[in-house]
Amino acid sequence: KKNPVKAAADKVVEKVQDAVDPGNEIPGAPGPVPPPVDEPTEPTGPLPPKPDQHGPETVSPTGQPTGAEQARMAQSGAYLTTAQGARLYDTDHSLKAGARGPVLLQDHHLREKITHFDHERIPERVVHARGAAAHGVFQAYGTAAPVSKAAFLAKGVETPVFVRFSTVLGSRGSADTVRDTRGFATKFYTEEGVFDLVGNNIPVFFIQDAIKFPDVIHAGKPHPDREIPQAQSAHDTFWDFVTLHTEATHHTLWNMSDRGIPRSYRMMEGFGVHTFRLVNAEGDSTLVKFHWKPKLGVHSLVWEEAQIAAGVDPDFHRRDLADAIEAGAFPQWELGIQTFPDTPEQNFAGIDLLDPTKIVPEEMAPVQPIGLLTLNANPSNYFAETEQVAFHLGHLVPGIDVTDDPLLQGRLFSYLDTQLTRLGGPNFGQLPINRTHAPVNDMLRDGMHQTAVHRGVAPYRPNSLDGGCPFLAGEDTGAFVEVPAEVAASVKERKAPASFDDHFSQPRLFWLSMTPTEREHIIAAYTFELGKCYEQAIKERALTVLANIDSELCAQVAAGLGLPAPAAGARVTDPAPSPALSQLGRAWPLDGRIVGIVADAHADLDGVRSVRQAVLDAGMVPLVIAPAGGTIGPDDDPVTVQRTFTTARSIEFDALLIAGAPAPGADGYGARDAKVDDGAAVAVGIDPRILLLVAEAFRHGKAIGAWAAGLEILEAAGIGSDVPGVVTADDAAAALDGLTDLLAHHRAWERFTPAV
Numbered sequence: 001k002k003n004p005v006k007a008a009a010d011k012v013v014e015k016v017q018d019a020v021d022p023g024n025e026i027p028g029a030p031g032p033v034p035p036p037v038d039e040p041t042e043p044t045g046p047l048p049p050k051p052d053q054h055g056p057e058t059v060s061p062t063g064q065p066t067g068a069e070q071a072r073m074a075q076s077g078a079y080l081t082t083a084q085g086a087r088l089y090d091t092d093h094s095l096k097a098g099a100r101g102p103v104l105l106q107d108h109h110l111r112e113k114i115t116h117f118d119h120e121r122i123p124e125r126v127v128h129a130r131g132a133a134a135h136g137v138f139q140a141y142g143t144a145a146p147v148s149k150a151a152f153l154a155k156g157v158e159t160p161v162f163v164r165f166s167t168v169l170g171s172r173g174s175a176d177t178v179r180d181t182r183g184f185a186t187k188f189y190t191e192e193g194v195f196d197l198v199g200n201n202i203p204v205f206f207i208q209d210a211i212k213f214p215d216v217i218h219a220g221k222p223h224p225d226r227e228i229p230q231a232q233s234a235h236d237t238f239w240d241f242v243t244l245h246t247e248a249t250h251h252t253l254w255n256m257s258d259r260g261i262p263r264s265y266r267m268m269e270g271f272g273v274h275t276f277r278l279v280n281a282e283g284d285s286t287l288v289k290f291h292w293k294p295k296l297g298v299h300s301l302v303w304e305e306a307q308i309a310a311g312v313d314p315d316f317h318r319r320d321l322a323d324a325i326e327a328g329a330f331p332q333w334e335l336g337i338q339t340f341p342d343t344p345e346q347n348f349a350g351i352d353l354l355d356p357t358k359i360v361p362e363e364m365a366p367v368q369p370i371g372l373l374t375l376n377a378n379p380s381n382y383f384a385e386t387e388q389v390a391f392h393l394g395h396l397v398p399g400i401d402v403t404d405d406p407l408l409q410g411r412l413f414s415y416l417d418t419q420l421t422r423l424g425g426p427n428f429g430q431l432p433i434n435r436t437h438a439p440v441n442d443m444l445r446d447g448m449h450q451t452a453v454h455r456g457v458a459p460y461r462p463n464s465l466d467g468g469c470p471f472l473a474g475e476d477t478g479a480f481v482e483v484p485a486e487v488a489a490s491v492k493e494r495k496a497p498a499s500f501d502d503h504f505s506q507p508r509l510f511w512l513s514m515t516p517t518e519r520e521h522i523i524a525a526y527t528f529e530l531g532k533c534y535e536q537a538i539k540e541r542a543l544t545v546l547a548n549i550d551s552e553l554c555a556q557v558a559a560g561l562g563l564p565a566p567a568a569g570a571r572v573t574d575p576a577p578s579p580a581l582s583q584l585g586r587a588w589p590l591d592g593r594i595v596g597i598v599a600d601a602h603a604d605l606d607g608v609r610s611v612r613q614a615v616l617d618a619g620m621v622p623l624v625i626a627p628a629g630g631t632i633g634p635d636d637d638p639v640t641v642q643r644t645f646t647t648a649r650s651i652e653f654d655a656l657l658i659a660g661a662p663a664p665g666a667d668g669y670g671a672r673d674a675k676v677d678d679g680a681a682v683a684v685g686i687d688p689r690i691l692l693l694v695a696e697a698f699r700h701g702k703a704i705g706a707w708a709a710g711l712e713i714l715e716a717a718g719i720g721s722d723v724p725g726v727v728t729a730d731d732a733a734a735a736l737d738g739l740t741d742l743l744a745h746h747r748a749w750e751r752f753t754p755a756v
């Protein structure tokens with residue numbers, strides 16, 4: 001009788017023989033073998049590479065040449081191998097004692113494959129876990145040169161950058177469009193080392209001292225017992241904290257404004273929040289606040305739209321950024337600075353520049369543009385780049401220094417510390433995405449995940465064995481030297497300056513700077529969020545905080561909650577409003593805006609074709625929406641359908657153009673019949689999914705255009721042609737014309753009468 005183990009072993013040899021290159025005989029293997037017949041799943045040979053598949057990378061993701069050593073570490077070769085490079089003939093079957101037998105511990109390939117998989121995840125960021133990123137370039141205008149000697153700020157210098165946008169509270173898999181602050185972190189790979197500008201889309205913060213960061217985050221994160229709600233501030237612990245701790249009022253107000261639900265990462269401002277200190281070649285220092293100004297303007301979603309998106313497309317912002325870059329609609333921001341004299345008081349027009357809950361209105365200190373950021377490439381690998389990128393406020397270059405803002409000082413500790421855990425040790429700076437483009441000679445050695453092979457015997461200073469190298473630089477050879485800012489003689493104490501006690505004048509400034517539409521949104525946001533709280537005492541306390549901002553705001557939220565409004569708080573003189581804080585009232589470029597074109601086979605397809613081209617020509621994205629996928633129209637000149645009535649939801653579109661006719665029949669809008677009691681079919685007319693699409697777009701203030709038979713859809717949706725933001729026209733071109741003008745203002749807010 002044949003030994004089953006021997007038979008199985010023979011089989012393996014046969015398969016190996018079969019899989020190896022012809023002519024590459026395995027020594028000692030039996031002679032010619034017949035092809036195996038009884039294996040259900042044979043390994044297939046490698047597929048030919050796709051045109052856009054690369055061979056082994058020889059540059060790092062940031063474009064830095066990495067040399068032969070790095071190239072050897074990248075994936076290469078056509079054959080599947082073990083991690084050690086041994087070729088494999090099968091990766092679909094465990095090594096077993098017979099086809100139906102137990103799996104053998106000996107199977108090193110199985111163990112390597114599963115073990116690596118088991119360890120694929122790293123801890124997510126404790127905050128800002130959910131993010132999306134892109135590569136780009138920063139081009140300096142040179143206008144910062146008088147105040148900073150940073151080489152990358154000199155005129156015309158181009159610096160590669162990597163930017164990561166994020167939400168704060170949610171886990172890695174949470175939805176993009178939740179109400180939250182957004183992170184805006186930029187890594188500049190300058191010739192003098194990495195500079196990280198780790199900012200947010202809101203210019204102030206909840207707390208004035210880093211020691212309270214665990215408190216505010218514990219309050220905002222899901223409740224510790226049931227771990228709900230995910231990525232929300234609409235719950236008791238958040239409102240408990242921010243109402244007991246009124247220095248959070250200003251940031252909370254920004255969160256409740258439209259800034260908390262951006263339309264796109266491409267349409268967000270960014271702020272360094274803290275005051276930084278720049279120093280020029282002469283050693284003169286200037287205090288500054290950093291601003292990123294998006295070329296596409298600052299735009300937001302409306303709350304219902306954000307909520308729908310969180311379900312329909314939780315990757316809304318991530319997708320938007322990647323799609324725009326892939327389509328060549330590269331988003332751009334201008335970096336700007338507000339400058340203030342570096343006086344011992346560190347105060348500008350009565351505003352304490354070390355207090356991160358305060359802004360300086362742009363009308364008082366204009367934002368001066370110093371360079372242009374263009375995001376022009378998507379990451380190739382989410383984990384290697386977006387997940388492993390490590391930002392740190394301490395990544396500074398000569399010409400940029402920090403101030404004594406106590407929030408900033410604590411952050412200087414936190415980022416490096418958190419990365420030790422998150423990235424598994426002290427060598428994360430060697431990861432391609434984190435690697436500086438400047439030469440490194442740091443005498444840091446060994447540690448977990450050390451990938452460099454250091455040469456030399458003397459990683460210490462002074463030494464004589466490595467020729468004394470590395471040498472110390474001086475200011476004339478590009479050393480980073482801290483600005484010798486004076487520290488006033490003082491005592492050690494746990495205390496904040498008296499100016500930090502003013503918690504309400506700037507929330508009031510923000511409120512007074514809002515348009516009626518924006519105020520209405522703020523009222524609705526507070527009413528929603530507090531309405532989600534269970535504790536009555538928290539709602540009542542929140543109203544007393546709102547009374548300190550504005551009595552109308554307080555009264556309206558109180559009415560929404562069904563609670564009495566407390567009396568207005570004591571108020572000193574009102575600050576002058578800052579129109580720059582409002583998002584509304586200006587026209588912006590249309591690049592990358594998405595126009596949905598609703599059509600069916602009976603629509604004016606010539607109009608659809610021409611309007612689609614015109615939308616493209618205007619730098620926007622046309623998406624044809626039809627009853628079913630594929631194409632509509634004649635076979636010799638079909639119109640390609642990008643979205644169907646099933647896959648299209650209003651949140652995807654910035655504007656709608658309606659071309660179709662409600663024709664009965666399988667391919668028309670009127671395809672739906674309803675059965676009534678006696679079994680007879682009654683036509684219900686236009687497909688309700690289109691009516692929902694149009695009604696939602698209308699409710700969310702979006703521009704809607706219709707021509708020819710499309711007008712019937714508007715009528716069926718109950719939308720009059722004389723309503724603001726609705727364009728009815730005789731032909732497609734005229735409909736689009738009216739639409740683009742409206743789109744430049746983002747939404748037709750004048751459609752609604754604000755409640756305040």
Ligand code: HDE
Nearest residue numbers: 125128164183184185199200205210213273407414415418
């Ligand atoms: Fe952060 N913050 N933060 N933060 N922060 C982190 O660092 C922290 C603050 C910001 O895309 C963490 O690598 C403290 C203000 C962004 O990778 C952590 C304090 C601002 C990102 C951390 C603050 C920010 C982070 C978590 C109070 C705007 C995402 C993972 C003093 C100016 C960066 C990590 C990315 C991430 C600490 C407050 C921006 C824990 C202690 C204010 C954009 O180190």
